[in-house]
Amino acid sequence: MSERRVLITGGTGLLGKSLLETAPAGIRFFATHHRLEPPECWRNRFRQLDIRQSARVDSLFSEIKPEVVIHTASIGGVDEAEQDPESVHAVNVGGTQAILRACQGAGATFIFISSNAVFDGTHPPYREDSPLQAVNRYGQIKIEAERLVRLSGVPYLIVRPILMYGWPGKGGRENVVTRWLKSLERREPVEVAEDIVSMPLWVGDCARTIWGGLLERRMGVVHVAGRDRVNLVLFAQEVCRVFGHDEHLIAPVSSQRWVHLAPRPRDTSFETTRMRQVFGVEPVGIREGLTLMRESRASVEVGPAAISGQDL
Ligand SMILES: NC(=O)c1ccc[n+]([C@@H]2O[C@H](COP(=O)([O-])OP(=O)(O)OC[C@H]3O[C@@H](n4cnc5c(N)ncnc54)[C@H](OP(=O)(O)O)[C@@H]3O)[C@@H](O)[C@H]2O)c1
Numbered sequence: 001m002s003e004r005r006v007l008i009t010g011g012t013g014l015l016g017k018s019l020l021e022t023a024p025a026g027i028r029f030f031a032t033h034h035r036l037e038p039p040e041c042w043r044n045r046f047r048q049l050d051i052r053q054s055a056r057v058d059s060l061f062s063e064i065k066p067e068v069v070i071h072t073a074s075i076g077g078v079d080e081a082e083q084d085p086e087s088v089h090a091v092n093v094g095g096t097q098a099i100l101r102a103c104q105g106a107g108a109t110f111i112f113i114s115s116n117a118v119f120d121g122t123h124p125p126y127r128e129d130s131p132l133q134a135v136n137r138y139g140q141i142k143i144e145a146e147r148l149v150r151l152s153g154v155p156y157l158i159v160r161p162i163l164m165y166g167w168p169g170k171g172g173r174e175n176v177v178t179r180w181l182k183s184l185e186r187r188e189p190v191e192v193a194e195d196i197v198s199m200p201l202w203v204g205d206c207a208r209t210i211w212g213g214l215l216e217r218r219m220g221v222v223h224v225a226g227r228d229r230v231n232l233v234l235f236a237q238e239v240c241r242v243f244g245h246d247e248h249l250i251a252p253v254s255s256q257r258w259v260h261l262a263p264r265p266r267d268t269s270f271e272t273t274r275m276r277q278v279f280g281v282e283p284v285g286i287r288e289g290l291t292l293m294r295e296s297r298a299s300v301e302v303g304p305a306a307i308s309g310q311d312l
Contacts, residue, residue, distance in 0.1 A: 003028040007066035010073030012036040018207040051095030061102040070111045081138035082262035109155045116162040121265025128221040136262040158221040166203035184245040192236045194252035197267035199225035202289030223270035227285040242290040
């Protein structure tokens, strides 16, 4: 059987990198980067692309001829979306539209990475068909992009991950765990919101769900979350235990502490029956996920944060 040709946008991102590292047999992948340099080992599989440039998107599709596109490229800064919604909209909606149009032309399937931010956090747990209602611009922009995907006529899978953690590539965007670790390593206190609940997701489990969905040709929407439902203080304390830092450095505070930032939903916990029973993925809990992260540290280069922000 011939290999399936898969294009991964955002191959230099946290999720994109994990997808490259876990690509299964039978897949011939290509990936895009934007500002960052691609990893040396996959350089010949990478193409530079700004997804806002639709002519470039079209010529890339002519070259690669993808059968499936996994669209992870986006601007992920929740506060950035609040401060500069037009720029974030241009990438997260405009860029998504350019890729979707190219998929229409190529007859390709589209796997769109959305977010838990499409929910307002007042009525957990959220199912795939729960009503969409965001509390910030970032979530509203994701809802708009999801709507485009649904109306496009392109066969699609919408994947909604929740708070993801893992090692970013060199220069890549930090996540909540890497940000906490930077302070903990300097023995500096870390303020963590005690009133935000999540189901932290080891990025490898998100990649596994996506590859499984692609191979089994799953369509529709799937929620992807880690096994444990915890408040962020418990999560931060577990980070201390697994990485050998002093738990007393974690300072619980109310999320009101960050009123100047974009509002965050309080609890967008997911119902994950579809992920577990249909996609067959049993996600790891926080201790196991953080241990996997600690053990994989030696094999990654962690660069300085390119984009920072506060994960409440
Ligand atoms: N991380 C989370 O906790 C989380 C939670 C829920 C949902 N999600 C969603 O999951 C997806 C992946 O997130 P992530 O954390 O892996 O993202 P990330 O680490 O911030 O990576 C973003 C990727 O998008 C690329 N990119 C940015 N602007 C671009 C442009 N104009 N044209 C082309 N590429 C561009 C970046 O390329 P360069 O780096 O080369 O510039 C990078 O490869 C996103 O849709 C995000 O909304 C993430």
